[in-house]
Amino acid sequence: MRFGVLGPLTVRDGDGNPVAVPEVKVRALLAALLVHEGRPVSADRLIDGLWGDDLPGNPANALQAKVSQLRKALGRDRVVRQAPGYRLRLDETGDEVDADRFLSLVDRAGSATGPRERAELLTEALELWRGPAYADFADEAFVRTAAQRLTEQRLAVREERAEALLESGDLTLLTGELADLVARHPLRERLRAVQLRALYRSGRQSEALASYAELRGRLADELGLDPSPELAALHEAILRQDPALAPSPAAPAGAAPPTPERPRSN
Structure with a gap:
C-alpha cells in the first residue's frame, strides 16, 4: 500500500489503484496516524485532533467508529490498537509513505559520487511532491508541525539541487x-x-x-x-x-x- 502526504492525502493499493477513504473525519484520522510514522497515538490526542472543542456526546465511541471506518478502507490489520491509543502499521521497508521515499532519495544524494548524479537524485525526490504537505489538513494543529518540517526540507533540497546543477555546469x-x-x-x-x-x-x-x-x-x-x-x-x-x-x-x-x-x- 502507498500513502501520499506530499500534497493532498492519497492512498493506493499494491497495484497502484486508488483506495477510497470516505468522510473527512476518517481521512483526518489517517493523517493524524501518518504524522506519527507508525508510532502509537493516544486516544485523547486523536480525539482532540479530530474534534477539538466541538466534542461529540461520547468521544471514545465516536473515535472507535472512525477507526472502524478506516479499518474497512485499509484492512483491519492496518490500524492497530496499542496503548494508549492506536497506530498505523507500516511496512518495515520504509517506502510506503512518499515522505519517507523523499528523505531516502535525499540521503542517497548525499552519497552520490558527483554533482550530476546528486542533482538527478534530488530531482527524483522533488518530483514526489504534488502540492503542499498534508494539503487537505495543513491548517489543522495535528499536522502543522510535520507539514512545516517537510516544507522546510523541500526548500532545502531545492537549494541543494540548484547547487548541484551549478556545480555540474548546468x-x-x-x-x-x-x-x-x-x-x-x-x-x-x-x-x-x-x-x-x-x-x-x-x-x-x-x-x-x-x-x-x-x-x-x-x-x-x-x-x-x-x-x-x-x-x-x-x-x-x-x-x-x-x-x-x-x-x-x-x-x-x-x-x-x-x-x-x-x-x-x-
Missing part, C-alpha cells in the same frame, strides 16, 4: 526555477548565493550585483541585519571577478560562460 536553472524561488523566498541567503554564482557564470555580473543589493536592502529594512560574511565575501569576489568563481574543471565541455561584463563606472 546553468539552465536560471531560466525560471531559480528566479522564481528567489522571488518567493527573498531572504534565503543560501538560495541567493546560488543565484549570484549562476548569474556571474552566465556573464550577467550586473544582475548578480543588483540581486545582492536587493537582498542587502531587504535584510536592513525587514530584519535590521547585514548579509552574512559568506555572502558579503561572495559579493566582493564578484566585484573583483575572482578566478575562483569560474566553473570547476569537472563541468562539461561547452559549459564555460561568456566573459563576465565589467561593472559600469559612474
Whole structure:
C-alpha cells in the first residue's frame, strides 16, 4: 500500500489503484496516524485532533467508529490498537509513505559520487511532491508541525539541487526555477548565493550585483541585519571577478560562460 502526504492525502493499493477513504473525519484520522510514522497515538490526542472543542456526546465511541471506518478502507490489520491509543502499521521497508521515499532519495544524494548524479537524485525526490504537505489538513494543529518540517526540507533540497546543477555546469536553472524561488523566498541567503554564482557564470555580473543589493536592502529594512560574511565575501569576489568563481574543471565541455561584463563606472 502507498500513502501520499506530499500534497493532498492519497492512498493506493499494491497495484497502484486508488483506495477510497470516505468522510473527512476518517481521512483526518489517517493523517493524524501518518504524522506519527507508525508510532502509537493516544486516544485523547486523536480525539482532540479530530474534534477539538466541538466534542461529540461520547468521544471514545465516536473515535472507535472512525477507526472502524478506516479499518474497512485499509484492512483491519492496518490500524492497530496499542496503548494508549492506536497506530498505523507500516511496512518495515520504509517506502510506503512518499515522505519517507523523499528523505531516502535525499540521503542517497548525499552519497552520490558527483554533482550530476546528486542533482538527478534530488530531482527524483522533488518530483514526489504534488502540492503542499498534508494539503487537505495543513491548517489543522495535528499536522502543522510535520507539514512545516517537510516544507522546510523541500526548500532545502531545492537549494541543494540548484547547487548541484551549478556545480555540474548546468546553468539552465536560471531560466525560471531559480528566479522564481528567489522571488518567493527573498531572504534565503543560501538560495541567493546560488543565484549570484549562476548569474556571474552566465556573464550577467550586473544582475548578480543588483540581486545582492536587493537582498542587502531587504535584510536592513525587514530584519535590521547585514548579509552574512559568506555572502558579503561572495559579493566582493564578484566585484573583483575572482578566478575562483569560474566553473570547476569537472563541468562539461561547452559549459564555460561568456566573459563576465565589467561593472559600469559612474
